[in-house]
Amino acid sequence: MRTDTATTHTTPDTTPDTAVAPVPLRRNWRFQALWAGQAGSTLGLQIADTAYPLLLLALTGSATLAGAFGALQIGASVLFGIHGGAAADRYDRRVVLIVGDCVRLLACASVPLALAVDRLTVAHTLVVAVVIGATIAYTGPTRLIAVRSVVPPEQLRQALAQDEARISGAGLIGPPLAGALFGLGRGAPFVGTAVASLLSLTAALLVRFPSRPETGADREAAARGGALAGYRYLARNALLRPVLGVVLLINVAGTAMLLPVMVLLRGQGTSSTGIGLALAGEAVGALAGALLVSRLHRLAGPGVLLLAVSWLTVPVLLAPLLPGGTVTVFAALFTVGLGIPTLRVMIDLLVFSRVPDALRGRVIAATMTLFTAGMPAGMVGSGLLLDHLSPAAVLVAVAVLLTAGLVPATAGRTLRRAGWPEPPVTPAPSS
Missing domain, CATH: 1.20.1250.20 (MFS general substrate transporter like domains)
Structure with missing residues (x-):
C-alpha cells in the first residue's frame, strides 16, 4: 500500500526494503491543501490585525480601545496556549483543528453581520479579539504537527520553507489589503477575514492526517505530565x-x-x-x-x-x-x-x-x-x-x-x- 508521503512500497517485483523517491512536494495534495488553508488563515489574521483597530478607532475615536484589540488577542493566545498544547497531545488533533476553525469562522462572520444591521458594539469587537487569540492557541500547534505528518522527513525543510513564504507573503499583503477593503466599505475587511477562516476550515475538513500520538506508549505518555x-x-x-x-x-x-x-x-x-x-x-x-x-x-x-x-x-x-x-x-x-x-x-x-x-x-x-x-x-x-x-x-x-x-x-x-x-x-x- 502506498501513500503520497511514503518513501518505500511493496510490489510483486520488489521487496519491502526497496526505496523509491517520494512524491514531489508540489504533488503532495494533502500538504498543499493544508498550506493553502493555513495561508488563508494567516492572511485573514493579518487583515484583522489592521482592520479591527481601525474600526474601533472609527467607532470610538479612542487610540486606547484601538490598541486593546491586539492586546486582548495576544493575551488570550498566551493564556489559552497553556491548554492548547495539551489538547494537541491528548485529543484528536483533526477535531481540535476543525472545532477551532469553526469557532473562529463564527466569530469573524458575526462582525460584518452586526455591521449590516447596525448592531456592532465595542464589547462585541473585543470579545472577537479574545476568541481569535484563543483559537490561535489551539489550532497553531495542531497545524504544525499536521504539516509534519503529511510530509516525508527528507522534504520537511522544503515544506517549512514554503510555509515561511506564506507567513512572509501574508505579512506583506495583509495590511495594505485591509486598507483597500476598507475603501470598498466598512464591512468589507471583516467579510474578508470570514472568507479566509472558511478556507482554513475547508482544508481541515478535506485533509486527513494522523490525529493522535502514533504509538500506545506515546498516547499513555501524552496523558501524563500536565499542561x-x-x-x-x-x-x-x-x-x-x-x-x-x-x-x-x-x-x-x-x-x-x-x-x-x-x-x-x-x-x-x-x-x-x-x-x-x-x-x-x-x-x-x-x-x-x-x-x-x-x-x-x-x-x-x-x-x-x-x-x-x-x-x-x-x-x-x-x-x-x-x-x-x-x-x-x-x-x-x-x-x-x-x-x-x-x-x-x-x-x-x-x-x-x-x-x-x-x-x-x-x-x-x-x-x-x-x-x-x-x-x-x-x-x-x-x-x-x-x-x-x-x-x-x-x-x-x-x-x-x-x-x-x-x-x-x-x-x-x-x-x-x-x-x-x-x-x-x-x-x-x-x-
Missing part, C-alpha cells in the same frame, strides 16, 4: 533552552524597535505611507529569505546561524540613526529579514526531530507562547523608555541590552557546536 510539561521539557533541554532564549531576545528587541523608529521617522517629516513602506522591509526580506533556507542550512549549523542573525540585528537596531530615512530603515530591515525564515525553520526542525510525539503539542505551544509573550514586552518596554528618552536613545538602549544578552550565549559552546538533527528514517508500510 506545563512542554515548559519543563524546554527548561531541561540543553540545546533548545539557549536557542529559544536567543530567539526570544530577538523578538523583544525587534518589537521594541518599531515604536521609536516610527517616532523618529515622523519627526523627520515622513508620511504614514512612507513609514509603512519602510517597516515593510522585514516582510520583503523574509519573503526573499524563504528561498535561501536550504542553502543557509547547508552553510552552517543551527547555532552558528542563530548567532549570526542575532548579531546582525544589533547594527540594524542602530541603522535608523544613519542618514537616508525610509530607505535606510527599509534596507536594514530587509537585510535582517533575510535570515528570519532560516531561524523559524530551524526551530521547527529542532522541535519536530527531537521532541517525543507525546509532548510535541505542548512543546510547540510553549515555544509559541514564549515568543508571543516577547511581543508585548517589547512594545511596553519601548513605550516606557520613550516617556523618558529620545527615540535615538531608546534604539541605543535596546541594542545594548540585546548585545548583553548575546555575549553569554556566544561565549558558550552549546550553540556554536550544535548540529542539524538527522532526519528519521521513514519505516516501510506493512504489505
Whole structure:
C-alpha cells in the first residue's frame, strides 16, 4: 500500500526494503491543501490585525480601545496556549483543528453581520479579539504537527520553507489589503477575514492526517505530565533552552524597535505611507529569505546561524540613526529579514526531530507562547523608555541590552557546536 508521503512500497517485483523517491512536494495534495488553508488563515489574521483597530478607532475615536484589540488577542493566545498544547497531545488533533476553525469562522462572520444591521458594539469587537487569540492557541500547534505528518522527513525543510513564504507573503499583503477593503466599505475587511477562516476550515475538513500520538506508549505518555510539561521539557533541554532564549531576545528587541523608529521617522517629516513602506522591509526580506533556507542550512549549523542573525540585528537596531530615512530603515530591515525564515525553520526542525510525539503539542505551544509573550514586552518596554528618552536613545538602549544578552550565549559552546538533527528514517508500510 502506498501513500503520497511514503518513501518505500511493496510490489510483486520488489521487496519491502526497496526505496523509491517520494512524491514531489508540489504533488503532495494533502500538504498543499493544508498550506493553502493555513495561508488563508494567516492572511485573514493579518487583515484583522489592521482592520479591527481601525474600526474601533472609527467607532470610538479612542487610540486606547484601538490598541486593546491586539492586546486582548495576544493575551488570550498566551493564556489559552497553556491548554492548547495539551489538547494537541491528548485529543484528536483533526477535531481540535476543525472545532477551532469553526469557532473562529463564527466569530469573524458575526462582525460584518452586526455591521449590516447596525448592531456592532465595542464589547462585541473585543470579545472577537479574545476568541481569535484563543483559537490561535489551539489550532497553531495542531497545524504544525499536521504539516509534519503529511510530509516525508527528507522534504520537511522544503515544506517549512514554503510555509515561511506564506507567513512572509501574508505579512506583506495583509495590511495594505485591509486598507483597500476598507475603501470598498466598512464591512468589507471583516467579510474578508470570514472568507479566509472558511478556507482554513475547508482544508481541515478535506485533509486527513494522523490525529493522535502514533504509538500506545506515546498516547499513555501524552496523558501524563500536565499542561506545563512542554515548559519543563524546554527548561531541561540543553540545546533548545539557549536557542529559544536567543530567539526570544530577538523578538523583544525587534518589537521594541518599531515604536521609536516610527517616532523618529515622523519627526523627520515622513508620511504614514512612507513609514509603512519602510517597516515593510522585514516582510520583503523574509519573503526573499524563504528561498535561501536550504542553502543557509547547508552553510552552517543551527547555532552558528542563530548567532549570526542575532548579531546582525544589533547594527540594524542602530541603522535608523544613519542618514537616508525610509530607505535606510527599509534596507536594514530587509537585510535582517533575510535570515528570519532560516531561524523559524530551524526551530521547527529542532522541535519536530527531537521532541517525543507525546509532548510535541505542548512543546510547540510553549515555544509559541514564549515568543508571543516577547511581543508585548517589547512594545511596553519601548513605550516606557520613550516617556523618558529620545527615540535615538531608546534604539541605543535596546541594542545594548540585546548585545548583553548575546555575549553569554556566544561565549558558550552549546550553540556554536550544535548540529542539524538527522532526519528519521521513514519505516516501510506493512504489505
